[in-house]
Amino acid sequence: MRIWVNGELRDADDARVSVLDHGLTVGDGVFETVRTTGGKTFALTRHLDRLARSARGLGLPAPDLDEVRRACAAVTDANPAVLGRLRITYTGGISPLGSDRGTAGPGLVVALGEVQRRPDTTAVITVPWTRNERGALTGLKTTSYAENVVALARAHERGATEALFANTVGQLCEGTGSNVFVVLDGQLHTPPVASGCLAGITRALAVEWTGARETELPFDVLERAEEIFLTSTLRDIQAVHRVDGTELSGAPGPVTAKAMSVFEERAGDDLDP
Numbered sequence: 001m002r003i004w005v006n007g008e009l010r011d012a013d014d015a016r017v018s019v020l021d022h023g024l025t026v027g028d029g030v031f032e033t034v035r036t037t038g039g040k041t042f043a044l045t046r047h048l049d050r051l052a053r054s055a056r057g058l059g060l061p062a063p064d065l066d067e068v069r070r071a072c073a074a075v076t077d078a079n080p081a082v083l084g085r086l087r088i089t090y091t092g093g094i095s096p097l098g099s100d101r102g103t104a105g106p107g108l109v110v111a112l113g114e115v116q117r118r119p120d121t122t123a124v125i126t127v128p129w130t131r132n133e134r135g136a137l138t139g140l141k142t143t144s145y146a147e148n149v150v151a152l153a154r155a156h157e158r159g160a161t162e163a164l165f166a167n168t169v170g171q172l173c174e175g176t177g178s179n180v181f182v183v184l185d186g187q188l189h190t191p192p193v194a195s196g197c198l199a200g201i202t203r204a205l206a207v208e209w210t211g212a213r214e215t216e217l218p219f220d221v222l223e224r225a226e227e228i229f230l231t232s233t234l235r236d237i238q239a240v241h242r243v244d245g246t247e248l249s250g251a252p253g254p255v256t257a258k259a260m261s262v263f264e265e266r267a268g269d270d271l272d273p
Contacts, residue, residue: 002078004071004110023091027144030054033233036084039076046201054140071110081114121251123160123242127151131165131173133196148176166219167196179203183227183255188212202231210259227253
């Protein structure tokens with residue numbers, strides 16, 4: 001594996017950042033995960049726009065998006081993959097121990113790993129912890145991800161691949177790394193960004209391409225939804241066949257199956273929608 005680290009490609013064994021990097025010591029960084037297919041990125045412009053928004057929200061210097069594009073191209077060229085996870089990480093750079101930032105400037109790491117296509121359906125669980133829809137990091141894709149690590153580990157312990165959160169007022173919010181859609185009376189709904197969920201790239205495209213409504217939903221909507229699916233960069237649209245101990249028979253249902261078909265067709269027609 002060849003990895004871009006602060007301006008150059010390096011072999012994996014030599015791809016190092018300082019132990020004083022603020023992204024490591026306090027999680028002061030932002031990131032994007034971009035799907036690659038046959039060495040071509042999908043929706044890269046949208047991902048880079050969100051990277052810049054997240055950096056701005058965290059108070060980091062604006063990333064040089066031309067440099068990030070060059071880094072992405074270099075890494076995808078150096079690491080051929082049928083289906084890949086391209087990870088862009090932008091950090092506060094070398095800083096003092098503690099929350100204060102240093103003056104060395106930000107760090108940029110871009111890496112790519114090969115992945116397998118996800119199954120058409122999956123199981124999810126609900127967790128008792130909540131998303132804070134009014135927090136300082138709400139809506140930002142930051143490297144402060146330990147909460148997601150804990151919740152996802154619980155999901156794996158229970159035979160699921162995702163954990164779903166409510167927000168502090170009991171509304172359905174999101175998964176650890178995905179957005180969630182539900183079908184009620186044949187109509188597709190997803191929580192609004194105001195719920196505290198990340199403005200997912202795949203979520204936005206799914207809303208545009210399927211006509212889904214952004215709706216405030218109580219967390220217990222999961223108990224009565226006719227269909228449920230997840231969206232994320234590597235899942236695209238993935239049907240849910242089990243929530244906690246409840247099976248959703250026939251997944252993917254007709255609304256989900258149509259959304260999956262539409263998404264696959266539209267994404268195939270335009271790699272940078």
